[in-house]
Amino acid sequence: MLRNKRWLMITSLLLVAMLVVTACGTPAPPPPPEETPEEAATAAPAPTTAPEPTEEAAEPKIVRIATAQACPAMSVEVSGGMGPCDIQIAQIYEGLTWHHHDGRVLPALGTEWEMLDDTTWQFKLREGVKFHNGEDFTADDLKYSFGISMDEERAWPIRGNIVLIDEVEVVDDYTVNFHTSAPWPDLPWFVSDVYALPKDHTEEVGLEALITNPVGTGPFEFVAFVADDYLELVANEDWWGGRVALDGVMWKVIPEPATRVASLQAGEVDIAVQVPLDLIPVVEDEPGIHMDYAAEELTLQFFLSCRPEGGSVLADNATLRKALDYAIDKDALWQGLMGGRGALSGQQLSPTVFGYNPNIEQTPYDPDEAKRLLAEAGYPDGLTLSMVCPVGKYFVDRDVCIAAKDMFADVGVEIDLTVGEMAIFVEYLVDPVSDVDLLYVGWYSYGNPAQAMQWFSQTQAWSRWGNDEYDEEFLIAKTSMDDDAREQAYWRMAEILKEETPSVFLLQQPAPYGISDRTEGFVPHPAQQIILTETDIVE
Amino acid sequence: MSRYVIRRLLQIPFAVLGITLIIFVLIRFRGDPTALYLPPDAPPELREQMRHNLGLDLPLPVQYIRFVSNMVQGDFGMSMWHRQPALDVVLSYIPATVQLMGLALVLGAVLGIVLGLLSATNKGSPLDMVLVSISVFGQSMPSFWLGIMLILLFAVNLRWLPASGRGGWEHYVLPTFTLLMFLVPPTLLLVRSSVLELLREDFVLVARSKGLADRAILYGHVLKNALRPTITSLGMQMGRAMGGAVITETVFAWPGLGRLSVQAVGNRDMALVQASVVILAVWVILCNLIADVANASLDPRIQTD
Numbered sequence: 001m002l003r004n005k006r007w008l009m010i011t012s013l014l015l016v017a018m019l020v021v022t023a024c025g026t027p028a029p030p031p032p033p034e035e036t037p038e039e040a041a042t043a044a045p046a047p048t049t050a051p052e053p054t055e056e057a058a059e060p061k062i063v064r065i066a067t068a069q070a071c072p073a074m075s076v077e078v079s080g081g082m083g084p085c086d087i088q089i090a091q092i093y094e095g096l097t098w099h100h101h102d103g104r105v106l107p108a109l110g111t112e113w114e115m116l117d118d119t120t121w122q123f124k125l126r127e128g129v130k131f132h133n134g135e136d137f138t139a140d141d142l143k144y145s146f147g148i149s150m151d152e153e154r155a156w157p158i159r160g161n162i163v164l165i166d167e168v169e170v171v172d173d174y175t176v177n178f179h180t181s182a183p184w185p186d187l188p189w190f191v192s193d194v195y196a197l198p199k200d201h202t203e204e205v206g207l208e209a210l211i212t213n214p215v216g217t218g219p220f221e222f223v224a225f226v227a228d229d230y231l232e233l234v235a236n237e238d239w240w241g242g243r244v245a246l247d248g249v250m251w252k253v254i255p256e257p258a259t260r261v262a263s264l265q266a267g268e269v270d271i272a273v274q275v276p277l278d279l280i281p282v283v284e285d286e287p288g289i290h291m292d293y294a295a296e297e298l299t300l301q302f303f304l305s306c307r308p309e310g311g312s313v314l315a316d317n318a319t320l321r322k323a324l325d326y327a328i329d330k331d332a333l334w335q336g337l338m339g340g341r342g343a344l345s346g347q348q349l350s351p352t353v354f355g356y357n358p359n360i361e362q363t364p365y366d367p368d369e370a371k372r373l374l375a376e377a378g379y380p381d382g383l384t385l386s387m388v389c390p391v392g393k394y395f396v397d398r399d400v401c402i403a404a405k406d407m408f409a410d411v412g413v414e415i416d417l418t419v420g421e422m423a424i425f426v427e428y429l430v431d432p433v434s435d436v437d438l439l440y441v442g443w444y445s446y447g448n449p450a451q452a453m454q455w456f457s458q459t460q461a462w463s464r465w466g467n468d469e470y471d472e473e474f475l476i477a478k479t480s481m482d483d484d485a486r487e488q489a490y491w492r493m494a495e496i497l498k499e500e501t502p503s504v505f506l507l508q509q510p511a512p513y514g515i516s517d518r519t520e521g522f523v524p525h526p527a528q529q530i531i532l533t534e535t536d537i538v539e
Numbered sequence: 540m541s542r543y544v545i546r547r548l549l550q551i552p553f554a555v556l557g558i559t560l561i562i563f564v565l566i567r568f569r570g571d572p573t574a575l576y577l578p579p580d581a582p583p584e585l586r587e588q589m590r591h592n593l594g595l596d597l598p599l600p601v602q603y604i605r606f607v608s609n610m611v612q613g614d615f616g617m618s619m620w621h622r623q624p625a626l627d628v629v630l631s632y633i634p635a636t637v638q639l640m641g642l643a644l645v646l647g648a649v650l651g652i653v654l655g656l657l658s659a660t661n662k663g664s665p666l667d668m669v670l671v672s673i674s675v676f677g678q679s680m681p682s683f684w685l686g687i688m689l690i691l692l693f694a695v696n697l698r699w700l701p702a703s704g705r706g707g708w709e710h711y712v713l714p715t716f717t718l719l720m721f722l723v724p725p726t727l728l729l730v731r732s733s734v735l736e737l738l739r740e741d742f743v744l745v746a747r748s749k750g751l752a753d754r755a756i757l758y759g760h761v762l763k764n765a766l767r768p769t770i771t772s773l774g775m776q777m778g779r780a781m782g783g784a785v786i787t788e789t790v791f792a793w794p795g796l797g798r799l800s801v802q803a804v805g806n807r808d809m810a811l812v813q814a815s816v817v818i819l820a821v822w823v824i825l826c827n828l829i830a831d832v833a834n835a836s837l838d839p840r841i842q843t844d
Contacts, residue, residue: 070794070802072618072620072621072622073621073622073623075622077622152584152585152588153588155585155588155589155592157576157577159585160577160582160585163582163585211622211623226794227621227628227631227794228632228794228798228799229635229704229705229794230704252703252704252792253792253794254703254704254792255789255792255798256683256687256789256790256792258687258690258790259686259687259690259702259703259790259791259792262687262690262691262694262695262702262703263694263702263703265695266694266695266698266701266702267698268694268701268702268703268704421805422575422805423572423575423805423806423807426575427571461583
């Protein structure tokens with residue numbers, strides 16, 4: 001008996017001790033650095049040990065970035081895919097254009113471009129650009145790179161982005177013509193991810209060698225890469241845009257969000273991506289680091305199954321679909337789960353994207369109207385619908401789905417919810433006639449409205465809805481050379497979507513970054529890119 | 540004895556073959572991987588071409604025979620995600636795994652046996668209670684929680700140790716400690732209870748009545764007997780340790796084999812899943828073989844012919 005008591009005592013004492021430890025675990029400001037030499041040596045960048053600036057050259061300015069997902073290989077092959085490599089590879093390689101965070105398509109290796117006729121784009125190339133190995137960049141390199149990306153046998157993911165290009169014609173060393181199989185005003189937007197490879201070097205050493213030792217034209221040069229661990233880059237002294245302020249970049253892979261934030265707090269990284277909602281206050285309270293956000297150009301929505309072949313009750317019942325729209329309190333999801341960050345647009349396009357229709361209003365939250373519409377649609381007693389939701393794909397995705405399930409239940413719509421990891425989710429996504437009624441999905445535009453609007457067009461294999469007028473307008477929007485006509489077409493498409501409700505549009509998710517105060521000039525990009533050419537480290 | 544070892548070695552290929560069949564079928568249940576690798580608006584022909592390049596358009600039995608016959612020649616196929624031969628990818632992750640797991644497994648075995656013995660010989664003392672309490676606590680505590688708490692305390696608040704990543708010795712402290720909290724308790728508790736049980740056996744009484752010193756009884760007779768179940772358990776722990784490593788590797792951003800295999804499953808990277816599972820299976824089988832052989836040499840009663 002006595003022994004049992006002692007046992008209990010010791011165990012509970014230990015538990016209490018652990019609790020105390022964890023309680024101190026949160027903010028408690030870092031201890032004032034004591035000036036013992038040993039500690040100064042072990043402590044992570046101790047800001048108080050003032051550097052002696054007079055003697056040595058200044059510390060190299062290295063920005064350290066913690067990413068969530070590992071890039072498996074520094075291969076250009078993965079560009080344009082859904083992988084996490086794009087943001088890293090884009091530091092080393094360049095395409096003809098690049099996407100500014102304000103949505104503009106700006107010159108990179110192409111300096112100017114124009115349409116010669118409906119199916120021909122002409123690009124002038126930047127002169128005097130050198131690859132990191134000293135080779136000159138010319139039209140031959142570009143044609144070679146497009147040749148690899150367009151190769152049917154290789155079946156690289158990027159081919160899907162440029163499948164409309166029939167032929168790349170070299171006019172002279174610094175002029176290239178693209179012949180397309182259909183009029184394609186968005187070509188300059190899409191060619192940004194086709195990276196220029198050094199032709200002579202690649203033919204000599206092979207594409208495989210380029211994976212272990214990438215050679216591009218970008219602002220940073222490759223130094224070292226270990227999969228799942230780190231990527232080290234150094235500034236390209238001869239970059240055409242002028243040498244950048246940074247001396248180098250160190251990317252670390254830190255998959256666990258809590259560790260990512262802890263590393264930021266400990267001063268081991270300068271930029272931490274995808275800070276989880278519950279840790280945002282931790283970053284905000286910690287001195288020396290802060291939060292910044294981009295409203296991602298990605299619209300989260302419940303994509304409704306409207307194809308008659310799919311057999312969903314939603315297919316021929318727009319009133320029922322409208323009832324679902326009224327049942328969801330978008331503002332509550334936005335405020336409660338996203339902290340009011342990101343944007344609420346109520347339509348497929350983000351407010352920052354060309355073609356956004358300012359006259360469309362968010363469908364208000366009105367459970368009574370939802371119930372009335374349900375009755376009108378023939379379901380006065382409610383009904384049961386199935387829903388599939390990914391986990392870990394979008395910001396707080398599972399929480400949004402669970403909250404929505406409750407909102408639907410409030411008006412009498414029971415949701416049979418399946419939550420699955422990405423691989424399972426994609427299975428449902430690519431099968432537009434699957435018997436799932438609602439799919440929680442985020443469609444991105446990332447600056448290009450056609451990218452987002454295609455998901456409601458019958459020309460797109462994964463579309464779950466069809467409307468001939470929508471498709472006519474989409475054709476105008478995609479192929480017209482007149483910007484006013486294109487904008488009008490996008491506006492009309494938004495109106496049709498509003499009337500027909502093939503999707504319950506929710507909001508644009510925030511892209512939350514934790515950033516150290518010594519990092520300046522870093523702007524979160526709405527397309528999840530990390531652009532470091534304007535970034536600097538200021539001690 | 541050598542015959543026993545040879546016979547056991549001959550069983551390995553059959554065990555591995557069985558595992559390949561299971562993993563081959565399971566990974567194909569997860570469905571078509573190409574959807575994860577192509578942009579959403581990729582044309583169907585592109586997808587067909589990709590399936591063809593991967594050999595996924597062949598009938599399943601043909602795919603399996605191809606997989607096994609290539610595997611025997613050391614070719615596990617190309618990893619879709621890493622765009623490299625799958626075996627090379629797995630091998631490149633082994634150093635990081637061995638550095639962390641090797642250290643933790645050796646330390647864990649030594650600490651488990653020594654502390655278990657200490658605990659048993661000092662039964663009822665405060666030392667015993669502290670050791671047993673920590674063991675129970677360590678075993679019932681989730682690794683990811685402990686890992687994050689350690690990071691918050693030692694990296695964020697005290698700033699003594701780095702929060703994550705691979706590097707000098709200081710990078711090993713927190714992940715190794717986290718793994719030890721997971722690895723030591725079962726061994727410690729097993730050694731403790733075996734020793735305590737054996738101390739009550741008749742042969743101990745006989746030895747004592749012969750006038751043998753307690754020390755000689757403990758190390759000469761009791762420990763030798765207590766090691767047998769411990770060795771078997773350590774052999775089986777090698778597989779379990781890999782499971783624990785996944786969490787530790789994720790929390791501490793350690794580029795190891797455990798995390799690699801879990802990611803490979805998530806990415807539907809068939810070749811990589813197959814390669815890493817086969818390598819891990821061979822590892823577990825070998826560890827168990829070593830444990831059995833060690834037991835056989837400790838205990839003459841085990842039939843070795």
